[in-house]
Amino acid sequence: xxxxxxxxxxxxxxxxxxxxxxxxxxxxxxxxxxxxxxxxxxxxxxxxxxxxxxxxxxxxxxxxxxxxxxxxxxxxxxxxxxxxxxxxxxxxxxxxxxxxxxxxxxxxxxxxxxxxxxxxxxxxxxxxxxxxxxxxxxxxxxxxxxxxxxxxxxxxxxxxxxxxxxxxxxxxxxxxxxxxxxxxxxxxxxxxxxxxxxxxxxxxxxxxxxxxxxxxxxxxxxxxxxxxxxxxxxxxxxxxxxxxxxxxxxxxxxxxxxxxxxxxxxxxxxxxxxxxxxxxxxxxxxxxxx
Amino acid sequence: xxxxxxxxxxxxxxxxxxxxxxxxxxxxxxxxxxxxxxxxxxxxxxxxxxxxxxxxxxxxxxxxxxxxxxxxxxxxxxxxxxxxxxxxxxxxxxxxxxxxxxxxxxxxxxxxxxxxxxxxxxxxxxxxxxxxxxxxxxxxxxxxxxxxxxxxxxxxxxxxxxxxxxxxxxxxxxxxxxxxxxxxxxxxxxxxxxxxxxxxxxxxxxxxxxxxxxxxxxxxxxxxxxxxxxxxxxxxxxxxxxxxxxxxxxxxxxxxxxxxxxxxxxxxx
Numbered sequence: 001x002x003x004x005x006x007x008x009x010x011x012x013x014x015x016x017x018x019x020x021x022x023x024x025x026x027x028x029x030x031x032x033x034x035x036x037x038x039x040x041x042x043x044x045x046x047x048x049x050x051x052x053x054x055x056x057x058x059x060x061x062x063x064x065x066x067x068x069x070x071x072x073x074x075x076x077x078x079x080x081x082x083x084x085x086x087x088x089x090x091x092x093x094x095x096x097x098x099x100x101x102x103x104x105x106x107x108x109x110x111x112x113x114x115x116x117x118x119x120x121x122x123x124x125x126x127x128x129x130x131x132x133x134x135x136x137x138x139x140x141x142x143x144x145x146x147x148x149x150x151x152x153x154x155x156x157x158x159x160x161x162x163x164x165x166x167x168x169x170x171x172x173x174x175x176x177x178x179x180x181x182x183x184x185x186x187x188x189x190x191x192x193x194x195x196x197x198x199x200x201x202x203x204x205x206x207x208x209x210x211x212x213x214x215x216x217x218x219x220x221x222x223x224x225x226x227x228x229x230x231x232x233x234x235x236x237x238x239x240x241x242x243x244x245x246x247x248x249x250x251x252x253x254x255x256x257x258x259x260x261x262x263x264x265x266x267x268x269x270x271x272x273x274x275x276x277x278x279x280x281x282x283x284x285x286x287x288x289x290x
Numbered sequence: 291x292x293x294x295x296x297x298x299x300x301x302x303x304x305x306x307x308x309x310x311x312x313x314x315x316x317x318x319x320x321x322x323x324x325x326x327x328x329x330x331x332x333x334x335x336x337x338x339x340x341x342x343x344x345x346x347x348x349x350x351x352x353x354x355x356x357x358x359x360x361x362x363x364x365x366x367x368x369x370x371x372x373x374x375x376x377x378x379x380x381x382x383x384x385x386x387x388x389x390x391x392x393x394x395x396x397x398x399x400x401x402x403x404x405x406x407x408x409x410x411x412x413x414x415x416x417x418x419x420x421x422x423x424x425x426x427x428x429x430x431x432x433x434x435x436x437x438x439x440x441x442x443x444x445x446x447x448x449x450x451x452x453x454x455x456x457x458x459x460x461x462x463x464x465x466x467x468x469x470x471x472x473x474x475x476x477x478x479x480x481x482x483x484x485x486x487x488x489x490x491x492x493x494x495x496x497x498x499x500x501x502x503x504x505x506x507x508x509x510x511x512x513x514x515x516x517x518x519x520x521x522x523x524x525x526x527x528x529x530x531x532x533x534x535x536x537x538x539x540x541x542x543x544x545x546x547x548x549x550x551x552x553x554x555x556x557x558x559x
Contacts, residue, residue, distance in 0.1 A: 011519060016509075020499075020506040022444055023448065028495065031491065052495075072441065076444060076445055080445065140405065153402070156387075160384055184495075188496070196506070
């Protein structure tokens with residue numbers, strides 16, 4: 001245990017990983033914003049993001065700090081500096097992306113094992129795209145008042161977002177996450193760590209994969225699932241009768257939505273807390289060997 | 291032929307660099323810029339969130355009109371407005387087309403239009419607020435409302451490092467081009483050339499990663515020697531740093547007037 005303790009990341013090393021991930025992914029984000037898109041019919045051939053940067057950093061260094069740094073880099077370079085910061089909407093992206101990269105990084109136990117690296121990269125991309133797809137679908141389902149009244153809208157949203165999901169996973173996922181990560185991780189492993197004054201992550205010391213990957217993963221799916229259920233359930237019931245002010249009478253439904261925002265916020269807070277706690281356990285324990 | 295020509299023109303990083311720096315560092319002096327960041331955050335909390343839960347068309351139209359005025363006042367760059375409208379239109383349009391395919395009819399248009407209106411109100415609110423904050427103001431404001439010091443440091447760091455990073459990346463990219471060779475065959479629609487360039491873009495990150503790693507180590511060590519890592523979240527340091535933030539009369543006026551407009555709208559409809 002003592003020897004493991006010695007390899008635990010210090011505060012400033014975490015900061016180094018954070019800054020490294022932030023500036024690199026931020027820069028790449030600016031570049032991808034500028035690369036033009038191509039359309040082959042409904043299929044969009046675009047460079048969605050250079051996911052390989054945070055993915056390979058999360059596999060080589062501490063997954064949590066690499067993930068959060070990358071998300072922050074995206075917000076700063078890609079949004080604030082280009083003047084397109086979306087406020088609260090960015091929070092969802094931030095959480096989804098951090099979670100996906102974190103899980104991808106944690107699931108790779110041995111950066112020299114190509115199979116694990118490939119699997120981790122794909123897991124990260126699929127998870128991220130899945131979360132953003134679900135959020136997009138929910139946005140329309142909640143934002144449009146009488147969804148059932150409009151024939152075909154509910155299905156069409158699912159179809160469009162589903163197509164975009166497949167497109168992103170298959171095109172961006174393979175070309176810009178899987179292949180570059182496979183190219184970079186073995187090259188960087190053992191080379192980049194000394195530059196930050198760390199030792200490479202060791203192969204023989206492994207994270208307890210089963211209990212780390214599943215908890216946030218299951219939690220995220222459960223949260224997402226219950227959220228969609230909640231939205232559906234609440235839209236059926238009317239809370240309007242409890243309120244007698246003429247204002248609310250008139251806008252009976254919207255009173256429901258702030259109420260629904262509460263579980264959403266609670267869920268997000270819980271997820272981020274858990275992720276953080278997991279990350280901390282990760283360093284306090286014996287897993288992060290640097 | 292021309293496709294790749296224009297593409298390489300676009301990829302001429304020199305041009306892109308100038309564009310980027312213009313967007314990142316060019317700020318206008320507007321009325322909204324003089325407001326306190328906290329006022330803007332609070333205002334955004336109201337106008338960026340509440341509209342999502344409003345289903346009444348007149349209220350949404352009134353809000354949209356108000357926000358258009360503010361957007362004009364904020365002197366938002368035309369490019370951003372263009373991107374915003376394009377995004378809203380294409381998204382709404384594609385839903386409509388597929389909706390028709392699934393047996394809907396043109397009445398599908400109305401709720402969709404409403405949704406588009408709602409989303410544009412929300413995006414305008416965020417554009418108005420965040421375009422009228424300079425980076426220092428944004429990071430100070432975030433620090434004030436309790437966001438960790440690391441975040442506001444990162445914003446400052448990003449603004450400082452952007453030109454250096456872009457310069458370095460460009461150098462690496464150029465050296466890869468110098469040593470490499472473009473594929474002799476163009477391929478279908480210049481796809482070979484395209485893939486060649488994209489491959490270079492990706493490969494260029496490898497040396498960059500190493501040099502940025504070195505640089506971030508230097509950075510953190512400098513921070514350490516100044517005690518910044520300790521000072522980031524120290525209340526006294528924060529107090530000293532954020533002394534200049536004060537709520538003035540124009541803040542109160544702006545906030546109360548816009549809120550009363552909002553309430554009046556709901557009342558009237």
